[in-house]
Amino acid sequence: MSTGSTESEAGALPVSEPEAGALLVNDPEAGALTVSECGSADNLIGQRRLTLLDTTLRDGEQRAGVALTLKDKLGIVRRLDEIGIHYIEAGYPASNDRDRELFEHLAAEPLANSTVVAFGSTRHKNTSVEQDPGLAALAACPASVVSIVGKASVDHVEKVLETTLDENLAMVADTIGFLVKSGKRVFFDAEHYFDGYLDNPQYAIQVLLTAVTAGTELLVLCDTNGGMLPHQVFEICLTTRQVLFDALGEDRMVDIGIHCHNDSGVAVANSLEAVRAGCVQAQGTINGYGERVGNADILIILADLQLKMGYQLVSDQQLARLTELTHSIAAIMNIAVDAHQPYSGSNAFAHKAGLHSASITRHKPSYEHVDPLVVGNFSRIVISELSGRSALAQKANELGIELPGSSSDLADLLNKVKEREGKGFSYEVAEASLALFLADLTGRAEKCFELESFRVLTEKHEDGRAISEATIKLSVAGERVVTTGEGVGPVNALDAALRMAITRFYPEVKNFELTDYKVRVLDESTGTSAVTRVLIDTSDGSRSWGTVGVSENIIEASW
Secondary structure, three states, X not given: OOOOOOOOOOOOOOOOOOOOOOOOOEEOOOOEEOOOOOHHHHHHHOOOOOEEEXXXXXXXXXXXXXXXXHHHHHHHHHHHHHHOOOEEEOOOOOOOHHHHHHHHHHHOOOOOOOEXXXXXXXXXXXXXXXXXXXXXXXXXXXXXXXXXXXXXXXXXXXXXXXXXXXXXXHHHHHXXXXXXXXXXXXXXXXXXXXXXXXXXXXXXXXXXXXXXXXXXXXXXXXXXXXXXXXXXXXXXXXXXXXXXXXXXXXXXXXXXXXXXXXXXXXXXXXXXXXXXXXXOEEEXXXXXXXXXXXXXXXXXXXXXXXXXXXXXXXXXXXXXXXXXXXHHHHHHHOOOOOOOOOOOXXXXXXXXXXXXXHHHHHOHHHOOOOOHHHHOOOXXXXXXXXXXXXXXXXXXXXXXXXXXXXXXXXXXXXHXXXXXXXXXXXXXXXXXXXXXXXXXXXXXOOOXXXXXXXXXXXXXXXXXXXXXXXXXXXEEOOEEEEEEEEEOOHHHHHHHHHHHHHOOOOHHXXXXXXXXXXXXXXXXXXXXXXXXXXXXXXXXXXXXXXXEXXXXXXXXXXX
């Protein structure tokens, strides 16, 4: 079959020669993309219900460094079901025993809100569907819905599959037909659709029509390389819908979905534009996890569609769990959440500039695009050298510390905070240290113990082992305590000695765990004698807090 041919032995509908402007083409002379009018198709698609499909367990797991256990995957599925994601693509049952076992577990554990989807690809070239082990696994899989990926790009058919355009169409038709006869609902993922469309729109459309004729209920247009921009996605989706509608008519028209990767940094925007153009399913992954730079973030898509575009996709109570879901999935993946993640990051509604902080106390919408509570997040004031008195007062209130009411007293306290920041302390991510400092300045600090002295030694042994030993002398509740602790390094040894000294008086310390430790040199020009800042994050299993220390001596800063 020659490039651009519109006939096939696979039984797909022919595509009539389009009128000028009916198909989106890249016309170098015109210098712009053109798009047809889509009135009739708009009316049809407008009746459909918008759904979300999460592919964290398939595309998301392709992120470098991610490896999920069966327990991990079950936990992710349960959390997605709780928040109300409509479809969960749970993996490729033909690829490994772990995915097959996952589908068996899910078959015995019905979900309340979500439908589980299995993933697979078209049959191998020049092979019958009956001889394809991957399709046999999909047919036997308990999942009622199957996503099948197939090539929609002439370039990929000829150079990657190394087969003919006719054979690719036959692969699509045979695979979908086989699975439909096996009782499956089929979604067809048109891989590289946008690139393929710009290169040869007639063939890309022919692939979609072949899938429709074979029995798919959803055509998913995939920006597999993540190279499209929002205006291109909108125009191609709009035109594709109209051409399909013209070829199929109202009775046979099927739904269209969108699947975007984030290589150009606009995967969420592309997904929203596709919905605006009439796509009725948006696909993505939690926190945008995926191969290369990742996929569209399904949670940002959800929040934008529901809060900004008026689609009621989940209940208000489910949407309020968005921040919780972001962080729980990140914990399972063992990936730190970006503090500036839209909607759910710890700084998503943080205000640092003095003008902003003051405005927030008077009128929250002045610098917040939505109420953070609707996505389970909260506003917070960040105290820094940019802060004003009202910001300090509000932050103290958040921390449960009562400050003096007079303007001059507040100004004095703020100046002392700024003096400390001038010396290298940073309270933006160390609010526990800020609370202790404010309590001390206002005479409300509780002395849990008093340091007499500490000493830290490190020994290097001939066999390569390095062992540190720390001795601490404290006064706790009027009692002098001397303890010695060992560790793999001086900070670890100091921590061990302190725990031994105070845990008898404060048993809750047993649950404290260091979760992050950062060191930064504040003045590189002075070399190893430079002032260093140490930031420590600690958790007791349910809460976490940050503390900061500054000194020319890194051990003292850590203390």
